[in-house]
Amino acid sequence: MRSPSEVGAEAVPLVRPLPADTFCPQSRRRFVLIAAILASALGFIDGSILAIATPAIRVDLGASFAETQWISNAYALTLSALILVGGAAGDRFGLRHAFVAGIALFIAASLACAVAPDPPMLIAFRAIQGIGAAIMVPGSLAIIAKAYPKKERGRAIGIWAAASALTTALGPVLGGVVLSAFGDGIWRVIFAVNLPLGLVSIYLLLAKVPADAPTEKRSLDLGGAALATLAFGALAYGLTSMSAEGEGQMSGPSIAAGAVLLIVFIVFERRQREPMIDLSLFRVGAFAGANVATFFLYFALSANLFYLPMLLIAGWGLSAAEVGFIFLPLSVLIALLSGPVGQWSDRI
Template sequence: MSSANETTADSHSPTRANGTFCPQTQRKFVLVSAILASALGFIDGSILAIAMPALRADLGASLAEAQWISNAYALTLSALILAGGAAGDRFGLRRAFVTGIALFIAASLACAVAPDPAILIAFRAIQGIGAAIMVPGSLAIIAKAYPKKERGRAIGIWAAASALTTALGPVLGGFVLTTFGNGVWRAIFAINLPLGLISIYLLLAKVPADKPTEKRSLDLGGAALATLAFGLLAYGLTAMNAKGGGMLSTPAIVAGVVLLFVFIAYERWQRDPMIDLGLFRIRAFAGANLATFF
């Protein structure tokens, strides 16, 4: 009898009735934390592009190393973002989102104190892993926290704030470097700490935990194959222009293409693949991805 009453009460809960996990009074904290977390990735990338000449001069990085300071982050982010999104379904969006933010800011602090280009590249790759969990989580947690009639407005605010932070990145980066000199590039990574900690505090203290929606397994094998395949392709293309690296470019590209085909075969065999290859039978989907690739 008590179980039936609990079920009835649960179904009449305002949160459940709206199809969300978050009460109305707490939704603003979800939106603010998502905007702050998105700002971490967008500001970091756009400011770093402006600061790259200063960074190269300070660390003595070659052109190829400078490319990999950007490539390492983009590579792990793009290769693992689908697995990162699935982690939110598997473990709960709030838990996965907080984990991604924490990993991102920890790697940011390590980047800020990196003594040489090789260590900076390694921690930029770890930053990308954190971003692969954080970036899809920022939009997904908004969609799950807001009911359908309010969701469009919330996502619009998030998108506008993300566009604004992306546009402000180069301006802030140029101003800081001009005012304080080349050595201040390390502060670009350190600024992620307060933004990330505020976001984590809001999520843990002000937002209730959501329940996982799926018990699907994470396709870690597919994620590893995608990372290796795209990493070898990126390395091969970068090595073409690197001094003394031309001999390694062709074997790396060939190995990357082979691993890409292995990845496709692996995904077709998986019960819960990282990406449903059947989507590419949809002409609009395939065409949009082909255009994005080029």
């Protein structure tokens, strides 16, 4: 006959089981949140400061206007073309593994950007940086959602969003002050600062956070990703070369090639068993309308972030610090309104 203590030991488990909707013990979840905030800061700080630093990079490297555009375009191109594949990688290999790989590639490319000797090398490293971001950006929010149970998830995502908004708001001001104080050559520090943030994030993920199991063995649709990259790259090159001296004759053929590749991409995706994007979603009016509106929104916003700093610095003679403070109201309003607007959209 067993003693009461033995019966009690069986009745009360020594280790509290995890909720079904999380892979991470409660004591480790804060490390997931800190790592995700630091990783998000890499992209947000990098992007917001780079908008102010673009004129300095152009002067320091002697870049043409077209090359200056590609320093920004190369990153956006690979990020946008591969972000869906990056999200699928988290499902296939586990979010922690994919997230760490994305951060590692991003900071390695950032260091290469920091020592780039000329515009072509910087453009190439920026493209690699975009590949890392395509894995890192979707992984940041996804690992928070998977680590926290449903009742705690909203608060964790709110903290992440607030921290991301703060880094976005402060980026242009800090970048402008640093550039004004130390000169154009200091732009390289913008990329080098990603190293400590990224290493701390990787350490927390590997040392403090348990590995999560892959959710599904879905294919990565690398063929679709390659076609999307080539199509968008050809279109971007054609549009950029319109204003480039001596390259205008390539504009028409490049745009035509991009349009053909885009059609090939659509046909390819429709025949895939597991496509990168389900094209039937665009038959839903709300989905298609939201994507069209988002396209024009970011088209206008990106143009302002790229051209306005160069106009204000090169045309109006303002300092980088002054330009940073000019951008501050925009950044602060975006930071303050992101949360409430999301809640309003849920109600609508």
